[in-house]
Amino acid sequence: MLKVKGRAGESVQQMVRRFKKLCEKEGLIRDMKRMAYYEKPSEKNRRRKRKAQRNNGR
Numbered sequence: 001m002l003k004v005k006g007r008a009g010e011s012v013q014q015m016v017r018r019f020k021k022l023c024e025k026e027g028l029i030r031d032m033k034r035m036a037y038y039e040k041p042s043e044k045n046r047r048r049k050r051k052a053q054r055n056n057g058r
Contacts, residue, residue: 002026 004019023029
């Protein structure tokens with residue numbers, strides 16, 4: 001769970017901006033978009049293999 005505590009003199013807009021950056025950094029938004037629709041098992045395996053190849057090449 002992500003939490004953002006207000007800093008002294010910080011506006012609500014700045015807090016929201018910091019919260020959005022935290023969500024992006026944690027990959028929360030990407031996961032939500034991926035889970036928003038059904039992904040066939042073959043597509044899921046293909047995506048995992050591509051990710052493994054990218055990580056293995058480093």
